[in-house]
Amino acid sequence: MTQAREIKLSQSRLGTMKDCLGKYYYQYIEKPNVKRNTWSTTIFGEIIHEQIDLFLKKYQIEASFKKEVDKIISKSKIKFEQDFLKKHELHFEKIFEETLARYKKEKIKVTFTRKFPTKTFLEFGDKWGPEVLKFIVRYLNINEQFENEKEFSIQIPKEFLSKKTTIKMSGIYDHKREEDIVDFKTTSMPEKYYFVDWDRDIQSLLYYFSFKEESGRYPKSFTYVVFNILDSMFFVVKHDYANTKESIDIMKKNFKQYIDYFLEKHDVSSDNSNWNPEVTRCKFCDYNKICKAKIDK
Numbered sequence: 001m002t003q004a005r006e007i008k009l010s011q012s013r014l015g016t017m018k019d020c021l022g023k024y025y026y027q028y029i030e031k032p033n034v035k036r037n038t039w040s041t042t043i044f045g046e047i048i049h050e051q052i053d054l055f056l057k058k059y060q061i062e063a064s065f066k067k068e069v070d071k072i073i074s075k076s077k078i079k080f081e082q083d084f085l086k087k088h089e090l091h092f093e094k095i096f097e098e099t100l101a102r103y104k105k106e107k108i109k110v111t112f113t114r115k116f117p118t119k120t121f122l123e124f125g126d127k128w129g130p131e132v133l134k135f136i137v138r139y140l141n142i143n144e145q146f147e148n149e150k151e152f153s154i155q156i157p158k159e160f161l162s163k164k165t166t167i168k169m170s171g172i173y174d175h176k177r178e179e180d181i182v183d184f185k186t187t188s189m190p191e192k193y194y195f196v197d198w199d200r201d202i203q204s205l206l207y208y209f210s211f212k213e214e215s216g217r218y219p220k221s222f223t224y225v226v227f228n229i230l231d232s233m234f235f236v237v238k239h240d241y242a243n244t245k246e247s248i249d250i251m252k253k254n255f256k257q258y259i260d261y262f263l264e265k266h267d268v269s270s271d272n273s274n275w276n277p278e279v280t281r282c283k284f285c286d287y288n289k290i291c292k293a294k295i296d297k
């Protein structure tokens with residue numbers, strides 16, 4: 001009798017697969033020991049996420065911190081001063097140093113891009129951090145119950161599977177409430193979020209069905225809070241789910257198509273004739289030194 005396999009499906013796995021199946025194969029299956037690289041825009045987003053998470057968790061568990069924050073947000077002009085952030089170890093530079101140390105330990109090189117250079121990185125972070133926190137406390141009622149940075153790894157129900165396979169949906173809810181999901185995005189490509197097709201958007205579909213498996217009910221809404229780092233602005237894209245049988249059936253059909261696509265590609269990912277080389281993509285790929293399918297001119 002053949003054993004059921006266990007495969008993980010996450011938004012980032014699917015995104016990597018769509019970018020190049022070879023990258024997916026190297027990153028999640030073969031895992032060769034190559035020098036890896038990440039970009040300053042990526043770590044900027046990570047630091048902002050961490051800053052929000054530390055802030056909200058402190059607010060939930062430290063009574064004195066909560067008292068100080070409540071006092072700040074009771075004023076008509078909310079301002080989180082650098083001294084306040086430093087006192088509570090929430091300032092950008094500290095989280096930046098910890099993030100760099102973690103990357104160093106994992107032997108991942110951080111490259112500062114022209115659009116986001118080292119010179120202005122900390123300055124920009126110090127300006128942004130307090131603004132992000134101000135936005136969060138204004139937009140989310142932080143006195144209500146919530147969970148932050150909550151990881152999930154949940155078995156996909158059989159109704160979505162055509163093959164005998166075990167797939168786990170995995171990811172992290174940036175911010176999860178009783179009936180709502182909020183995801184923070186830090187991006188230099190904000191246009192991706194201007195018009196979200198909620199019946200097909202893979203991240204919200206994945207989180208929608210995970211929420212149902214985890215909580216026994218469908219969420220009422222999904223929100224992207226988008227921080228556009230190139231134009232220094234925020235915007236919010238919120239969707240209220242109808243949660244009717246008809247709307248759920250449409251989302252189920254689309255989600256199943258993603259799962260079929262994922263499984264089909266996963267199964268042929270070791271064959272490099274299925275990979276997707278392209279000059280620029282290969283130039284910036286971590287695996288280009290070992291990849292036989294790469295194109296370099």
Ligand code: SF4
Nearest residue numbers: 020022277282285291
């Ligand atoms: S070098 Fe090119 S073809 Fe090879 S894995 Fe990377 S992106 Fe894909």
